[in-house]
Amino acid sequence: LVSKILQIVKGDPLKVIVGTALLAIMVSLDGDGATTYMIVVAAMLPLYKRLGINPLILTTVIMLSGGVMNILPWGGPTARVMSALKMDASEIFTPLIATMVAGTLWVLFVAFIFGKKERKRLGISELQFDVTEQPLAVPEADDVKRPKLIWINLLLTLALMVALVMNILPLAILFMIAFALALIINYPKMDDQRKRLAAHAGNALSVASMVFAAGIFTGILSGTQMVDAMASSFVNVIPPSLGPNMPVITAITSMPFTFFISNDAFYFGILPLISEAASHFGISAAEMGRASLLGQPVHLLSPLVPSTYLLVGLAGVNFGDHQRHTLKWAIGTTLVMLLVSLLTGVVHIRF
Secondary structure (H helix, E strand, O other): OOHHHHHHHHHOOOHHHHHHHHHHHHHHHHHOOHHHHHHHHHHHHHHHHOOOOOOHHHHHHHHHHHHHOOOOOOOOOHHHHHHHHHHHHHHOOOHHHHHHHHHHHHHHHHHHHHHHHHHHHOOOOOOOOOOHOOOOOOOOHHHOOOOHHHHHHHHHHHHHHHHHHHHHOOOHHHHHHHHHHHHHHOOOOOHHHHHHHHHHHHHHHHHHHHHHHHHHHHHHHHHHOOHHHHHHHHHHOOOOOOOOHHHHHHHHHHHHHHHOHHHHHHHHHHHHHHHHHHOOOOOOHHHHHHHHHHHHHHHHOOOOOOHHHHHHHHHHOOOHHHHHHHHHHHHHHHHEEEEEHHHHHOOOOOO
């Protein structure tokens, strides 16, 4: 995928920047920001340097793409929402698919704007970029690669996505079945399977630990009735005229909330409270959960997000410069997704 994109974009800054957005969006499907940053920066940064394109555009486009794809149910924020509100992906994620598509189109539009400006500034080079010069991806041993099975793996992935959207089975069961099939198809030998499991066990265990810790945290809050008390206090300070529009308020305030505090604190500490408060106005917890995810494009700019330091370090840009260059476009992403959510009925304005 990286090689094909590099062959197409050549020396045109517009194609390079839009190609960066496409690559980042597709790599971000795995839900892991650090992996996306390593792959996309390693592939595209030498080309940016050779053409003289501003590297802040690279970090901005990659982060905007990650901000939209961060809503995927196997990513951290949506997993936290589902855990905190005790809901399934069909209630939180599936209604947001149209919103994510709109967010993706917005990112491509922003990349197009950047590309037009850089093309005007730099012109189009006749550079024929040699993809063999690139460290195209995270280094991986040849003995675990399965290039001959790429189409089988693609079909399996697409089948999983369709089953997820159609809500045929719960999210966890769908992933377990798909993972088992992928493991058997790609690594039929038991020893190879064990090595692959060991290679990815660290990430799996960290997510499981987070879910258990979240359960304890939310259990304490609800078991001691602190959630009910704080929700009641919160309701009392909300003007009655604004109460029915809690989802819109939540979507907008999720930007500063998730910027200044961690996702854990927001989704496990604050979201249950405001969801309880919204229930007094007849608003479902699912709608509140969906609204709370719309601020994720801004969240990734927070100094509390470790992977962002990886991004700016790999690209060789200043963290503060990256924040200033990206912030208005990230806010625009959230507002576009909020608008589409309102138009599709995922979030409602109540008069």
